[in-house]
Amino acid sequence: MACSRRTKERTPLPRERTPLPRNAKMLATKQTRAGKVGPTAENVDPEKEENCYAKRSSSSPQGGPKKRSAFGDITNARKNQVVAGKKESVKVAPPKAQKAQGTLGVAKNNEINLKKSMKKTPPKAPSEPEVDPVPEKPVPVQELKPPKERVPAVEDIDKEQLGDPYASAEYAKDIFEYMREREEKFMLPDYMEKQPDITGDMRAILVDWMVEVQENFELNHETLYLAVKLVDHYLVEVVSMREKLQLIGSTAILIASKFEERCPPCVDDFLYICDDAYKREELLAMEMSILSTLKFDINIPIPYRFLRRFAKCARATMETLTLARFLCEMTLQEYDYTRESPSKLAASCLLLALTMKNLGGWTPTLEYYSGYSAQDLHPLVKRLNFLLTYQPRDKLNTVRSKYSHRVFFEVAKLAPMDMLKLEKALTSC
Known part of the structure; x- marks a missing residue:
C-alpha cells in the first residue's frame, strides 16, 4: 500500500484530466471564443501572430475588409427596405384572388401596404437627397492600403542621440532656447566712446594675441570665444588704460579656461606667456575684479x-x-x-x-x-x-x-x- 501510494504521488495527472474548478470550463470557453485563440496560444510566436492579423487579403479564408456605408449603418434604411419588401411579398394575394377582386381591390391593397411601409420606414431628413441604393462591390486590396506618410519639412535633429546620456538630446532644444533668451541680456553697446586710452585697433591686436594663446595651449574654441566676451563686457563697465589691456586679456582666458576646460592652465603659465610683465598678485586681483564686475554671471552666449x-x-x-x-x-x-x-x-x-x-x-x-x-x-x-x-x-x-x-x-x-x-x-x- 505504501508503494502504491508513493507511485500515485509521483505520477502526475495528465493535463486533460486535471480537475477544474466550478465554472472554469465555461470561463475558458468564453475566453477562447472572445480571443479566437486555440488551446496552444501560449506557444504561438508573437511575430507570426502579428503577421497573420496584419496581412489579410481578399482571398484569405477570413475575407478582406469591406467598405462601410455611413448612412446605411447609422439609419439602417437598407435593412428596413429589405424587411418591408419581404412582408409585402407575403401579404400579396394569389393571382386568382386578384382577378376576382378587380381593379378596386388592387388599389385598396396598394394603399394599405403603402401606409404600413410608411410607418415602418423612418422618415428621411428633408436635406438628405433620395438616392437609390447602389449594390456593394468587392473592393480591391490596393485601395485599402494606408497612404504613405509625408516626410515633414522640419527634421528632428535630436532624435538620433536620444539614447546617448552625454548628448542631453532631451533638453537640447530647451537649452538653446534659454541661450537665445540670454542673448538680450548680454548685448554689447558701443563702449569705445568712453574708453579714452583704448581703440578698436588695440582691441584687434589683443584678440589676435589671444587666438595665439589658445592655439599654443590647445584650448577649446569655446574658451577663446568666452574670453573675448569677458574682455568686452568688462570694458563696458570699467575704464582701463592700455598698459592693463594684456593683463585683462590673459586673465579673461584664465577665467574662461576654468569655466570650459577640464584641465585649465595654471596661473604661472599665464604669467609666463605675458613675459613676466605682471606679478602674480596683479593677475589674481584682476581675476577678482572681472568676476565681481560681471557679478559672477559668466555663462555668456557665444x-x-x-x-x-x-x-x-x-x-x-x-x-x-x-x-x-x-x-x-x-x-x-x-x-x-x-x-x-x-x-x-x-x-x-x-x-x-x-x-x-x-x-x-x-x-x-x-x-x-x-x-x-x-x-x-x-x-x-x-x-x-x-x-x-x-x-x-x-x-x-x-x-x-x-x-x-x-x-x-x-x-x-x-x-x-x-x-x-x-x-x-x-x-x-
Missing part, C-alpha cells in the same frame, strides 16, 4: 555653440563647418561685429559657408531651429563676404595662418565669392 547646433541642422560636413568657424573667428577681432547677436552671427556664417560650397540655401529645419529666415541673414552675409574679400587687417594674420593648416582643411585659402554671384545665389535660394 556664436560658436550656435554654429555647431546649426551645422547639425544642415547636416554639414566637417569641412563646411570648419569654413563657417573660420568666418566666425575672423569677426572676433573686428569691433564692428561685437554688437551682433551671437545666434544671428553664427547663422550668417553658416549660410555663407553653404553658399560658397554650393550646398543649397536655408532649409525649413534651419529656419525652425535658428529662428531666422534667409532674408534676415542676407545683409550680414554680405558683410562677412566683404570682410573675407578685402582683408582689412593684413598684419594680424593669426586666424588666417591657423586655418591655412591642413588640419583645418586649408579653408583660409578658399577664394571669396564675387559680390554679384553672391547676390544672385542669395536671391535664388
